[in-house]
Amino acid sequence: MNQDTTDNTLGDAPGARGYFRRALAALDMRGENPALLSTVNAQSFNWIRIIFGIALLYDAWTSLTWTHKLEVSHVLGMPTGDPVLHLMVIILAFVKLAIAVSIIADRGVIPMSWAGIAYAFFVWIVFQHGGDFGKDGTDPGVALPYVIMFLYLIATERLRKDPDTSHNEMLTLARNGFGLLWGYDALMKFHPYFLNHFMGYLTDAQSATAGTWIGGYEHIWVVVTQAFGPHLVALAVAVVEAAIAISLLSGRGLRVMGPVGFLLSFAIWSTAETWGGPYSFAVSSAPASLFGTASIYMLAFVFVMILYNPLELLRGKTKAVSEGSQ
Numbered sequence: 001m002n003q004d005t006t007d008n009t010l011g012d013a014p015g016a017r018g019y020f021r022r023a024l025a026a027l028d029m030r031g032e033n034p035a036l037l038s039t040v041n042a043q044s045f046n047w048i049r050i051i052f053g054i055a056l057l058y059d060a061w062t063s064l065t066w067t068h069k070l071e072v073s074h075v076l077g078m079p080t081g082d083p084v085l086h087l088m089v090i091i092l093a094f095v096k097l098a099i100a101v102s103i104i105a106d107r108g109v110i111p112m113s114w115a116g117i118a119y120a121f122f123v124w125i126v127f128q129h130g131g132d133f134g135k136d137g138t139d140p141g142v143a144l145p146y147v148i149m150f151l152y153l154i155a156t157e158r159l160r161k162d163p164d165t166s167h168n169e170m171l172t173l174a175r176n177g178f179g180l181l182w183g184y185d186a187l188m189k190f191h192p193y194f195l196n197h198f199m200g201y202l203t204d205a206q207s208a209t210a211g212t213w214i215g216g217y218e219h220i221w222v223v224v225t226q227a228f229g230p231h232l233v234a235l236a237v238a239v240v241e242a243a244i245a246i247s248l249l250s251g252r253g254l255r256v257m258g259p260v261g262f263l264l265s266f267a268i269w270s271t272a273e274t275w276g277g278p279y280s281f282a283v284s285s286a287p288a289s290l291f292g293t294a295s296i297y298m299l300a301f302v303f304v305m306i307l308y309n310p311l312e313l314l315r316g317k318t319k320a321v322s323e324g325s326q
Helices: 003-010 019-026 042-062 066-076 083-105 109-126 143-158 169-189 192-208 213-228 230-250 254-270 293-307 311-325
Strands: none
Touching: 019 169, 042 083, 042 143, 042 293, 066 083, 083 109, 109 143, 143 169, 143 293, 169 192, 169 230, 169 293, 192 213, 192 230, 213 230, 230 254, 254 293, 254 311
């Protein structure tokens, strides 16, 4: 491996030169196997970068709402009239705005993505206290999926300098980090509370959206779940999430599990998370929580499906059939 290329790849992170590279190498994260990836270039990811930037921009705008300020006040135990609270809300909003504009404009994406990672960890620790550990918690919090998105942004931006994915440690770090998130999710899904209260997540969502078209959509899922049995469906969700985690951590089968993960994330987002709403309530203190957690998982799976194009399976099958008929 070329030493200069490796240093340039990881040297964009503050303090990363040398130490970060050796740490990733010790974890066997030296890059992705080009033989397993689809043929892509950095421009293939432009549109998903812009969509993610728009989500961040919208969140920066909504973070200045009164509801957001009340949430921050509650979490920090500070009165709403405290000038320090006002200053903190404004600073956080401007940080998110700067990150969003940078990503949309495609200027300074790598350093601002590192700033986004630092910001997401700050939110995860200070506001989310390390994730949702309530009895009905099923994921490690809203902020961590954003970390995965920022890692993928850094990795794909570096493809512009060096298209050789075997040198791109950040792709491996993003994939494994995403796999760990799904592994955590799967473990939470195997807990008795989730398995025994799965129907409650759907009925609560249905009640919250009663009288709207979303309520009717939720009712369809309730009927289908009751037809198959809530325990069976809950167990199936846990098993599928575990399979997704294994696929991401191993880097195998992602042309199949990538679309499966995207569809499962969409199902969660459109049911238990009620499409990220209700939107009239604005946002909480977590970044872009208005859109829900699963929507960010969906965006991360778009990166996965670009890198591991599932259409190649169909093309390969079509080619094999064509050759066999000759």
